[in-house]
Amino acid sequence: MAARALDATGAAELVHAATAAPSMHNAQPWLFRCHLGHRTVEVRADPARAMPASDPDRRSLHVGCGAALCNLRTAAAAAGWRTETALFPDPDDALLLAVVRLTDAAPDAALASLEPQIARRHSSRWPFADEPVPPGDVADLVEAARAEGAALVFPDAWHAASLLDLVQDAEVRAAEEPDRAAELARWTHPVPDTADEGVPGYAYGPRRRGGAAPVRDFAGRSEPPGRSSAPFEAAPNVALLGTAQDTPADWLRAGQALERVLLTATRAGLAASLTSEALEWSDLRALVRDPLTDVGQVQMVLRVGYGPRGPTTPRRPLTEVMEIVGNPRL
Numbered sequence: 001m002a003a004r005a006l007d008a009t010g011a012a013e014l015v016h017a018a019t020a021a022p023s024m025h026n027a028q029p030w031l032f033r034c035h036l037g038h039r040t041v042e043v044r045a046d047p048a049r050a051m052p053a054s055d056p057d058r059r060s061l062h063v064g065c066g067a068a069l070c071n072l073r074t075a076a077a078a079a080g081w082r083t084e085t086a087l088f089p090d091p092d093d094a095l096l097l098a099v100v101r102l103t104d105a106a107p108d109a110a111l112a113s114l115e116p117q118i119a120r121r122h123s124s125r126w127p128f129a130d131e132p133v134p135p136g137d138v139a140d141l142v143e144a145a146r147a148e149g150a151a152l153v154f155p156d157a158w159h160a161a162s163l164l165d166l167v168q169d170a171e172v173r174a175a176e177e178p179d180r181a182a183e184l185a186r187w188t189h190p191v192p193d194t195a196d197e198g199v200p201g202y203a204y205g206p207r208r209r210g211g212a213a214p215v216r217d218f219a220g221r222s223e224p225p226g227r228s229s230a231p232f233e234a235a236p237n238v239a240l241l242g243t244a245q246d247t248p249a250d251w252l253r254a255g256q257a258l259e260r261v262l263l264t265a266t267r268a269g270l271a272a273s274l275t276s277e278a279l280e281w282s283d284l285r286a287l288v289r290d291p292l293t294d295v296g297q298v299q300m301v302l303r304v305g306y307g308p309r310g311p312t313t314p315r316r317p318l319t320e321v322m323e324i325v326g327n328p329r330l
């Protein structure tokens with residue numbers, strides 16, 4: 001049987017799915033190079049979208065690109081491809097994060113089944129119900145992280161509440177550092193505009209009036225007009241995502257695990273938000289780690305629960321993030 005060709009339309013569909021991934025401040029720090037003849041897609045970091053003050057070692061940048069990589073693999077599986085992924089295949093090119101090769105073997109059915117959730121997943125910074133996540137769904141989320149080489153743990157209510165204090169400490173500190181405050185301003189758009197990047201004011205959610213949910217307040221001193229306030233849940237369902245080590249390859253693994261967890265949560269009817277603020281300070285990051293669990297190096301703090309789905313946020317056009325190389329002949 002002749003090998004199946006990858007054409008430009010098929011490649012664009014994969015990259016479109018990849019770009020739906022979450023990224024810090026919606027900076028979308030990724031570029032994709034599709035080699036049609038080789039049936040490979042390179043995932044590259046875009047250093048122009050790094051945040052030197054808030055993310056000096058580019059850990060968060062890698063997590064976002066890892067999430068995009070997960071979406072790309074998921075869309076490829078749904079399109080009938082088996083994927084083989086090499087992380088950092090060129091030791092001399094640190095911006096080449098991964099190469100995904102499409103093969104004719106049977107696709108990963110578990111990944112393929114998550115594809116419809118890619119477009120539905122969005123961050124929800126709205127209050128969730130004060131209700132626990134059913135044990136079966138918790139088990140599915142834990143398994144989603146494990147399948148990508150990471151650990152997901154749900155700390156107890158005491159530790160979850162202490163995370164709120166850490167997030168608030170981080171928020172105060174960041175506001176006092178001009179470089180970090182400038183980065184936040186660069187990537188937030190309190191008043192609706194036509195930007196195809198950054199966090200729009202309509203996605204900030206209400207200002208928190210009580211409750212213990214650790215949710216970043218993107219408003220800072222620039223409140224979107226007409227923003228309301230609301231009580232958040234008192235006992236949030238908080239989860240920590242971690243990896244055994246803390247290398248750039250682990251950050252990519254964490255990003256893939258994060259997205260697989262989020263797609264699994266979306267399928268279960270759960271909303272989710274992410275909080276990385278406390279992870280942006282090494283002393284606070286150490287405290288985020290729950291001493292009672294074996295989560296390893298914490299790469300993300302998640303909040304899941306029953307609440308409004310997050311609104312659709314903008315993405316850059318494919319023409320700006322995608323390059324096609326070679327012809328489709330094998």
Ligand SMILES: Cc1cc2nc3c(=O)[nH]c(=O)nc-3n(C[C@H](O)[C@H](O)[C@H](O)COP(=O)(O)O)c2cc1C
Binds near residue numbers: 024124277311
């Ligand atoms: C590494 C990383 C860090 C993030 N940190 C936060 C955060 O601290 N607070 C928050 O509300 N969202 C955070 N997010 C979510 C992004 O803000 C969100 O993905 C982006 O604005 C795009 O919106 P969407 O998730 O609705 O598609 C983070 C996402 C990633 C990948």
